[in-house]
Amino acid sequence: MTDQDSSEPLKVSETPFFGLFDGLLRRRESYFESIFDGREVGGLIRWCLAATLFLGGLYGVAMGTAGFANGATVGFLQVSVSALKVPLLFLLSLLVCYPVLYFVIVLMGSRLTFGQTLALILIAVTMNAVLLAGCAPIVLFFVFTGSGYAFIKILHVAIFAFSGCWAMMALWHGLTAMCEKSDLYPKQAIKIMQVWILIYGFVGTQMAWSLRPFIGSPDKPFEVLRADQGGNFYQAVMQSFVGLFQSEEAIEEEEPPPGLPGDPSSELTPEGQAGIPPELSPEREIERSQLVRDDGWTPAPSPEL
Secondary structure: OOOOOOOOOOOHHHOOOOHHHHHHHHOHHHHHHHHHHOOOHHHHHHHHHHHHHHHHHHHHHHHHHHHHHHOHHHHHHHHHHHHHHHHHHHHHHHHHHHHHHHHHHHHOOOOOOHHHHHHHHHHHHHHHHHHHHHHHHHHHHHHHOOOOHHHHHHHHHHHHHHHHHHHHHHHHHHHHHHHHHOOOOOOHHHHHHHHHHHHHHHHHHHHHHHHOOOOOOOOOOOOOOOOOOOOOHHHHHHHHHHHHHOOHHHHOOOOOOOOOOOOOOOOEOOOOOEOOOHHHOHHHHHHHHOOOOOOOOOOOOOOOO
C-alpha cells in the first residue's frame, strides 16, 4: 500500500492495520473516494474505531504518567484510567454530536448513507488520534524533566487544540474536493459541517471536563472521576495560565522577619512580648532608666530593633 499510487482505489481488507496509517497521512483522497463510492465502508469504520482506541489509548498513557508524582501506585492507576478515557472522550463526543449532523445534511440534500457520513467523520477523528499519538513523546519529555502541573495542563490543551484543528481542516478540504467530483454531498452542506465542527469542539471540551482527571492533581487523591464537577473547562484553563506565569513567591504571603511581632515562630518571653528578648523589652528599659547613680551616670540605652 505504501508504494501504490495515490489514484489507486483503497483496499482496506488487503492492507495491513498499520499500513492504513501511512495511507491516511499520504493519500487521504483515496479514503474519501472509497467512502463516496460506497466501497468497503464497513471495513473502514471498523479500522477507524480500532485505530482511535489504540492511538487514543497511547496518548492517554502519556497523560497519566504525570500521576507518578504522587507515587507508583497512583501513577499506574492514573495511566490505566487515562488510557481508557481519551478514546472514550472522542467516541462519546461523537455519539452526542453525530445524529444532528446526519439529519441536517440529509435535509440539505446529501445522498450519503448513515454509514458513509459516519466514516467521513471517523476519518477526522482517527487523524486527530494519529496526531495526538505523535505528540506523546513531547508530553513524556516535559513530564520526566519535572515541569509543573500548570504547564503540563496547558501543554495538553495546546496539543488537543492543534490536533483537532488539523484533523477537522483535513475533513473540510477532503469534502470540498469531493464536492467537485460528486453530487452526493451538496456544497451548501459544507457550511453546515463548519458549524458542526465548532459544536463538536464545544461538546468535546465539556466532555473532557466531565471525564477529568486525565493527569491527576498533585494535591488531591486519586479519583476515577472528579467528585466536584463545579466550574468549567475554560475557567480551569485560565486558572492554569495564571498559575503558569505567577511565581510561587508572589503567591505565598511574605513572612515577617524572625524575631518581630507577628512572627508565628517567635516564642513569648516572660515579659509577654513575642520575639523581643527580655533585655530589650519596654519594662526592662524603664528599670534601666531608673538606675541613676549619684554622679549622674545612667546606663546606655538598648539598641532599637
